[in-house]
Amino acid sequence: MNVVGGYFEWEPTASGEPLHPHARLALNSGRSCVGCLLNVEKPAAVWVPFYCCDALLEPFRAADIPLKHYGLEPDLSVSPGVELGRGERIVVINYFGLQNKQIAALADRWAECLWVDNTQAFFHTPEAPKAFYFNSARKFFGVPDGGYLYSPDDAALPSPETWQRNANYRFEHLILREQGEIFAGHEIFRENERRNGEAITQISRLSESILGGVDYAQAARIRRENYQYLHGELDSRNRLQESLLHLDAEAVPFCYPFLPQPPILHQQLWDQQIFAPQLWAECVSRDGRGFDWERELSRELLSLPIDQRLGRAEMDRILEVLDAVA
Numbered sequence: 001m002n003v004v005g006g007y008f009e010w011e012p013t014a015s016g017e018p019l020h021p022h023a024r025l026a027l028n029s030g031r032s033c034v035g036c037l038l039n040v041e042k043p044a045a046v047w048v049p050f051y052c053c054d055a056l057l058e059p060f061r062a063a064d065i066p067l068k069h070y071g072l073e074p075d076l077s078v079s080p081g082v083e084l085g086r087g088e089r090i091v092v093i094n095y096f097g098l099q100n101k102q103i104a105a106l107a108d109r110w111a112e113c114l115w116v117d118n119t120q121a122f123f124h125t126p127e128a129p130k131a132f133y134f135n136s137a138r139k140f141f142g143v144p145d146g147g148y149l150y151s152p153d154d155a156a157l158p159s160p161e162t163w164q165r166n167a168n169y170r171f172e173h174l175i176l177r178e179q180g181e182i183f184a185g186h187e188i189f190r191e192n193e194r195r196n197g198e199a200i201t202q203i204s205r206l207s208e209s210i211l212g213g214v215d216y217a218q219a220a221r222i223r224r225e226n227y228q229y230l231h232g233e234l235d236s237r238n239r240l241q242e243s244l245l246h247l248d249a250e251a252v253p254f255c256y257p258f259l260p261q262p263p264i265l266h267q268q269l270w271d272q273q274i275f276a277p278q279l280w281a282e283c284v285s286r287d288g289r290g291f292d293w294e295r296e297l298s299r300e301l302l303s304l305p306i307d308q309r310l311g312r313a314e315m316d317r318i319l320e321v322l323d324a325v326a
């Protein structure tokens with residue numbers, strides 16, 4: 001029975017323009033979007049890049065769907081050797097949110113057999129999608145959950161009411177972070193990450209409300225400015241190819257990916273309170289012969305923060321620390 005009256009819950013504040021009004025489904029996480037596609041499409045096998053996190057692999061293991069790993073070219077495009085067999089699908093990650101154009105070409109080639117992982121490209125809003133696309137709001141904003149799924153118009157997907165609203169989340173870490181208590185919130189953050197992979201639900205009302213009030217134009221502008229600034233300073237020392245690093249007019253990046261020569265340890269940045277995550281430690285020791293380039297990326301690539309909370313002062317501090325540890 002619904003309780004009437006009593007103390008207030010979080011006040012819904014949505015007043016801005018939502019970013020994903022045309023998504024087909026608004027679910028709780030990227031993993032739930034993949035889980036939904038696996039339930040509907042029941043593929044014979046799915047090609048997944050070796051350079052990915054374990055979280056992406058969870059729904060495949062849960063649904064017992066065979067995986068085939070593929071490698072990446074020097075510009076992080078899909079290895080040209082990949083040929084989809086009957087009933088197979090392929091996941092392509094839009095790395096760092098920098099690959100919208102490459103992905104559009106792949107959508108022409110593979111159409112609905114392509115599942116685009118836009119978890120690093122939250123601002124990408126495909127129009128009249130030929131392929132499937134999913135993203136993850138937590139990677140870009142302070143919300144407990146949220147992942148939007150885009151599909152071709154004629155794709156038969158369950159209606160949103162199939163699932164309950166997500167109530168299985170933690171959000172106290174968001175408040176602790178706001179209060180400057182980043183370490184105190186870390187365990188809760190991890191617990192929330194885990195819960196987001198547990199069951200498919202609709203996005204929580206809390207995240208929907210917060211995401212409805214975000215100034216997306218401002219967030220996009222700041223991310224792009226920070227990225228361009230770091231790129232201007234680090235370009236000549238970055239081993240990643242310019243064709244990847246070039247920021248297209250529409251792209252809103254996740255981070256600035258820096259592959260320095262000689263390598264810099266993540267820990268050296270963490271010691272200076274620069275939290276550049278390692279994408280992805282688990283990939284270094286993952287089973288599978290070869291994939292040396294992918295393991296190198298996992299070991300050595302620094303995912304430098306450029307998000308909308310940060311400005312020129314923080315970018316300069318990152319540059320100072322990089323110079324000091326080089």
Ligand SMILES: Cc1ncc(COP(=O)(O)O)c(C=O)c1O
Pocket residue numbers: 028029030031032052053055056093117119120135136137147196197
């Ligand atoms: C590349 C990539 N794909 C998919 C996921 C899964 O997204 P979510 O955590 O929203 O389920 C993640 C992160 O966990 C990721 O880094």
